[in-house]
Amino acid sequence: MIPAYLTELFKHQQYDSNNFFLIAGPCVVESEELVMEVGDTVSRICADLGIPYVFKASYRKANRTSASSFTGIGDDNGLSLIKKVGETYQLPTTSDIHAHDEAAMAAPFIDILQIPAFLCRQTDLLMAAAETGKVVNVKKGQFLSGQSMKFAVDKIKLAGNQQIMLTERGTTFGYQDLVVDYRNIPWMQEHGCPVIMDCTHSLQQPNQTSGVTGGNPQLIGTIAKAAIAAGADGLFIETHPNPSVAKSDGANMLKLDLLKPLLEQLVKLRKAV
Template sequence: MIIEVGNIKIGERNPFCLIAGPCVIENEKITLDIAHRLKEICTVLTIPLIFKTSYDKANRTSVRSFRGPGFEKGVSLLQKTKKELGLLITTDVHTPSEAEQAGGVLDVIQIPAFLCRQTDLLLTAGKTGKAVNVKKGQFLAPEDTRYIVEKIKSVGNNKILLTERGTFFGYHRLVVDFCSLPVMGQFAPVIFDATHSVQQPALGEVSGGRREFIPFLIRSALATGCAGIFLEVHPEPERALSDGPNMVKMNDLPALLETAKEIDTLVKKL
């Protein structure tokens, strides 16, 4: 199955798309700088890009952790990014009202993993007519994502993506079952979230991460023929205000994507 977002075709033998950006909006300058650099890299490599960042990290471990600028300021900046750079954009929404209001700006509405079964949120996102990317909860069997897809399709929206971002908590880290990708692929094109899949939850007030494993997970995911890769990136992850340990350093991104493109091209010729 193939869905279209703007001028991008996602799924089947189409080249993988990249959903990427900083974890959270830290300020306007760094957001626009990252978006501009991503556009440059993906233009050179001819990789379809959807820019992602969050206006509110609503499920941070600690109440003292940075959450972002909030809905109004965040969506306004996303709209500015879209207009100035001509990028397709996505962000995560947390309530039906947010989905409804943001639908006029976003090209893809992202549903967070912990909210993937919230019926009202899924239905409202679907009713916007925009593509809906649902992150599979760490607690959910891949076979059960069919019910997520059914909910969104019930309101007449067939533009659905499913994202794998680690399958369960174990050994204080997330573990990826790559068998889940073809299973989920029976219901919708599958995106693989390579950065949250190396997250180490429950390490005190903030989550940890092992970014050195990201290249290996990307290679493995693309070998399954997945439709896209989700990455959070930052010029200085060690100084990032959220999820720094599992973000890709911007300077490492071109080489990472070059390898990814080679693997994707090879696999989709088979």
């Protein structure tokens, strides 16, 4: 079920209330042309399939392997473009924040504040996000179990916010790989929150000696189908018209023209489940 605080965000969209919801967009705001193209394309696909849709893009990438990696076009520019996509296509929007003082800065521009996995234990960040009154989506740390995410949920509730989502994004396996433990989906749902499967970051191969994170995008469909079968409430998929030239996470993003056929399969699977 989609909770009331999300149905309010989806009020401008026509969708099947029994469907999963989708969070999708490019990894980072590279340009106005990119975010508008992705927002337009994905919103049309989701409208056709009855999928409630949240546009996602990072206004800044703070967690990069190399100090020379692209981080964004500036906070104000990035946030303004995310807001423009939301207003143009009447979509809720989300982006990640990295420090407690970013919460109040980003909140006027976006509807859902996303907490990166590496920062899911940062008490001041969680509580600052909660205090904005926005929906807070916390990505499960690659080093944590689903059960232990209870403490992140408790911190947000302690700050007076009940609007919480949790995202599974894989667990560290060795030094340069991740695996998905699908038990975490029902385990995190026990905390009373909708649970999202991050189908792209869970396929990352981090810490490459080249300084650029690798990935296995050919398995995005596998991760997504298994998540729907396991009862995930939503899916998170980063997508780009041409991942090979993307300025961040190109190695694990889904090519934009592959999104519709995948979503068509997932909608059928959801109905079967």
